[in-house]
Amino acid sequence: TTKEPTYSVIREVYDNGVAFEKFEQLLDKALEAKVDYIIIEPTRLGDETGRWIYVGNCLHKTAVISGIASIISSLIWQNRLLVSSPICVISIFCTGLYTVSWNYDPCCQYQ
Numbered sequence: 001t002t003k004e005p006t007y008s009v010i011r012e013v014y015d016n017g018v019a020f021e022k023f024e025q026l027l028d029k030a031l032e033a034k035v036d037y038i039i040i041e042p043t044r045l046g047d048e049t050g051r052w053i054y055v056g057n058c059l060h061k062t063a064v065i066s067g068i069a070s071i072i073s074s075l076i077w078q079n080r081l082l083v084s085s086p087i088c089v090i091s092i093f094c095t096g097l098y099t100v101s102w103n104y105d106p107c108c109q110y111q
Contacts, residue, residue, distance in 0.1 A: 005036040005037060006033075006035040006036045006037070007035055007036060007037040007038070007039060008026075008029075008030035008033065008035045008037070008038050008039070009039045009041070010023055010026045010027055010030065010038070010039065010040045010041060010042065010045065011041050012041035012042045012043075019042075020042070020044065020045070023040075023042045023045045024045065027040065027045060027049065031106040031107055032106065034106070034109075038110060049107065052105075052107060053107060053108065053110060053111065055102075056098065056101075056102035056105070056107075056108050057111075059094050059097060059098045059102065060094075060098050060102070062090070062091075062094045063091050063094035063095040063098055064091075066087050066088075066090045066091040066094065067088075067091035067095070069087050069091075070084050070087040070088040070091055071084075073087060074088075
């Protein structure tokens with residue numbers, strides 16, 4: 001049998017002064033429940049979440065691409081560490097930052 005996808009909708013309902021905090025709590029609950037799809041109606045929360053995911057994806061891609069570039073450049077220019085070393089440092093920095101900040105964040109599983 002095929003598993004039916006799960007989803008969560010965070011509705012934009014302003015019924016009190018702490019609505020944004022409630023939206024964040026609902027998002028956290030949806031992330032903890034590991035639903036397949038999360039629909040975010042509040043524009044501000046959706047924008048912030050989208051930026052967070054974008055930065056994480058960009059950091060991950062930068063770490064991978066610079067790591068590959070570092071390996072390739074060290075193979076091409078074996079006697080010139082000045083070429084591959086800075087690229088390697090960028091890869092290590094991005095990998096460390098991604099691991100600490102994004103790797104264990106449940107939000108990184110969504111696009």
